[in-house]
Amino acid sequence: MESKQISEDVAGIDQKRVFWRLMSFMRPYKKKLTLAFFLLLMATALELLAPLVVKVFIDDYLTPGNFEEKTMLLLGGGYLLLVAAAAAVNYTQFVLFQSIALNIIQDLRVQMYEAVHRLGLKFFDRTPVGSLVSKITNDTEAIKDLYVSVLSTFVQNIVYLLGIFAVMFYLNAKLALYCMILVPVILWIMWMYRKYSSRSFFEMRERLSLLNARLNESLQGMAIIQAYNQQKRMKREFKEINESHAKAQMKNITYNGLLLRPAVDVIYMAALVTILSYFGFASFQTSVEIGVVYAFINYLDRFFEPVNMMMMRLSMFQQAVISAGRVFQVMDEREMAPGKMGEGEPRIEGGRIEFCNVTFSYDGKQDVLHNISFTAEPGTTVALVGHTGSGKSSIISLLMRFYTPDNGTITIDGEDLQAYDNRELRSKIGLVLQDSFLFAGNIHENISMNRKSGEEVHHAAEFVQASKFIEKLPESYQTAVGERGSGLSSGQRQLISFARTMAFQPKILILDEATANIDTETEEEIQEALKKMRHGRTTIAIAHRLSTIQDADQILVLHKGKIAERGTHQELLRQNGLYHKMYLLQQGTGVEAI
Structure with a gap:
């Protein structure tokens, strides 16, 4: 019965609507976001140009044994300049994204706090204080992770992946098309993870609310607990809730273990074998440029690095969306404190x-x-x-x-x-x-x-x-x-x-x-x-x-x-x-x- 109730509660959270509502909090920061996005594109371009410089060095100078001092200095200096510039621009856009994210979460917390103060006492009569505190603190903290760690990572890495594919098509269009098969496979893994992790994340949040509620009740009633020697009973009940929270966490750990890094590593190995096999068979028919092989393997590594980063952030994303759904449930609560009705501005003079x-x-x-x-x-x-x-x-x-x-x-x-x-x-x-x-x-x-x-x-x-x-x-x-x-x-x-x-x-x-x-x-x-x-x-x-x-x-x-x-x-x-x-x-x- 409890499991069925949790499933119904998860189903009651429209995750797409919650996500786009979270995005609406970014509107006041359009100008800063535009600048951060431009810097992100610049940093991505600088990072993607670096392997091309190495490819030119290998194919045009190292392989034929041509080591002109001036050219070597230009290539070496250009490579170092690209790396240094990419680092500087990346730092700037990272700090800008993070500052925007922190401002957004501050706005959300203030709105949440303000919404709670508008609610009527009927709402507080049926809502445990600890559960409400958990939503205002723990759940908003999870949402902060979405803005601070997840969104910037996703935006940066999606742009980075698009850039990698553009360069791959420039180097070898046929092989790049083969690599495109990776995209739907990775998207399918993400979809499976979101589908099966939603319930465990919601259950974790609900159990954490119960833990906070029981803790709040115990601290406020400590005198009664000690006076009536209720320590063992309270410990037993707290332990039961804590164990259910741990079980929900174990479910999430299982999903992480199966569908995040291990699954991506398997796909990476399959892609690496495909690329090496392709160039191996091609070498029997025609000459293969070592620089192109290096560049492709380098870009493959660079492709899976952001994929792994996004997969590891996916759990934060899922947790943040579930937490945001719980926060918005409070913010959308219509059990408001009774207020003024009708026109006019009467004044209390006599007090009858x-x-x-x-x-x-x-x-x-x-x-x-x-x-x-x-x-x-x-x-x-x-x-x-x-x-x-x-x-x-x-x-x-x-x-x-x-x-x-x-x-x-x-x-x-x-x-x-x-x-x-x-x-x-x-x-x-x-x-x-x-x-x-x-x-x-x-x-x-x-x-x-x-x-x-x-x-x-x-x-x-x-x-x-x-x-x-x-x-x-x-x-x-x-x-x-x-x-x-x-x-x-x-x-x-x-x-x-x-x-x-x-x-x-x-x-x-x-x-x-x-x-x-x-x-x-x-x-x-x-x-x-x-x-x-x-x-x-x-x-x-x-x-x-x-x-x-x-x-x-x-x-x-x-x-x-x-x-x-x-x-x-x-x-x-x-x-x-x-x-x-x-x-x-x-x-x-x-x-x-x-």
């Missing part, structure tokens, strides 16, 4: 939020939200409470327009959420998650996001009481922050993310248990800051600890994707329902709270 009969499903099969309706007036706080899986985070994700509801409407200030431009939406809605995320850099950069001044950063940090610990750090706001905020406590990371939100002075605040990772003393300071901040702003807060949202203007109790209860803290307690039970459980008593 309204959900009207909103229904949503992540997979299109099972609804996680059912007919959600509520209104958050400007300057008020709406709290969302409920057990895990009740739909709280899904409401936040829809309001942030990470996803689009299946049914119903979401409006802000009376305008449909889809009517707002992304820049307007992101600048007017501030988000603080429970698991705060910090970028590698320094504290100032993480608060400002490269868009706010130092004064705004300091003011925001003071507002959320983060300046107290920041200013005590060795380099204050310039203190380096490791990946995901390593080196800082969870409370410090949360305070920095809170300051980041405040720096943008949003009209709407979304708080996903914003005080969950902060100690009691710091939480009191944050709650005080939140009270000031809520004035004139709409706040949607997910709460696990009910003590943090008792002053909310409206509390929505979610259960299995539906709003089971709504009201203020005191109103919900009097209802004696789900909220009342949750409150008693968190108080650690079964006694009535009111």
Whole structure:
């Protein structure tokens, strides 16, 4: 079943279309390519002239024993000049081709990175991070080999082969026609190699993606692996994937061993025997010029040298095309992040939020939200409470327009959420998650996001009481922050993310248990800051600890994707329902709270 799936995936990659799409990346470099191609032709001509000089020396001077000093100097100097000029021109065209190739792969990587940032969260929900990283790094590296090593080699050697055949026809047209039989034979070997190696290359790339995905998962979950003593199981599963990757590589090695260099060597020997036999039989009937024999054998060697180079690069070519197909699959992905729809440029002024009969499903099969309706007036706080899986985070994700509801409407200030431009939406809605995320850099950069001044950063940090610990750090706001905020406590990371939100002075605040990772003393300071901040702003807060949202203007109790209860803290307690039970459980008593 797995083998059949891989075959179907390979068949789904139109290799011709992928190749010509790769070629389209060369368009911005037409002028440089034209110059490089001209230099290539010049270098080829210079290299092909050198054996002709030797042929003239052998037939016209060595054989008859004519060694005129002036002529010998001219022939010797001419030969050395041709060799030196060919080397210089070859170096120039090689560097030019390589620089173009590196520029192209830089363009491709940037486009790939940009495309990933445009994708919606639904795509990331179903795509392992390690697999995606493998496509951005390993697959683009394989494509780089195509531009850097393969294309220049193929272009150079094809031109070189055409030149060799031209000279062969000049020396002996009949024998050159015999040698032309080699071309379809070599093309047939290339076709066979491409046909049978495609699947092994695709399988290798898929297994490498799985390896990266498993490695990424293991590194992120190392604490859990060690805590539950799962090292042996993880090693066993990693070993299984690694072995399947090795098997795919062995298949490719087998194809390389049969269809690349060995097959070409057999053809070379057959061609050499043919040429020597031809001149041997011809010598019985007429005289044969030794210079012509030398030139033909020399050109035969020169013919198979580029053929061998192209055959050895063929594996890189095949691997690059398969990798490019995988990269283009991501670049062509249509699961884009939801964006603006319709005309007009509405602005968020008051921050009035309204959900009207909103229904949503992540997979299109099972609804996680059912007919959600509520209104958050400007300057008020709406709290969302409920057990895990009740739909709280899904409401936040829809309001942030990470996803689009299946049914119903979401409006802000009376305008449909889809009517707002992304820049307007992101600048007017501030988000603080429970698991705060910090970028590698320094504290100032993480608060400002490269868009706010130092004064705004300091003011925001003071507002959320983060300046107290920041200013005590060795380099204050310039203190380096490791990946995901390593080196800082969870409370410090949360305070920095809170300051980041405040720096943008949003009209709407979304708080996903914003005080969950902060100690009691710091939480009191944050709650005080939140009270000031809520004035004139709409706040949607997910709460696990009910003590943090008792002053909310409206509390929505979610259960299995539906709003089971709504009201203020005191109103919900009097209802004696789900909220009342949750409150008693968190108080650690079964006694009535009111």
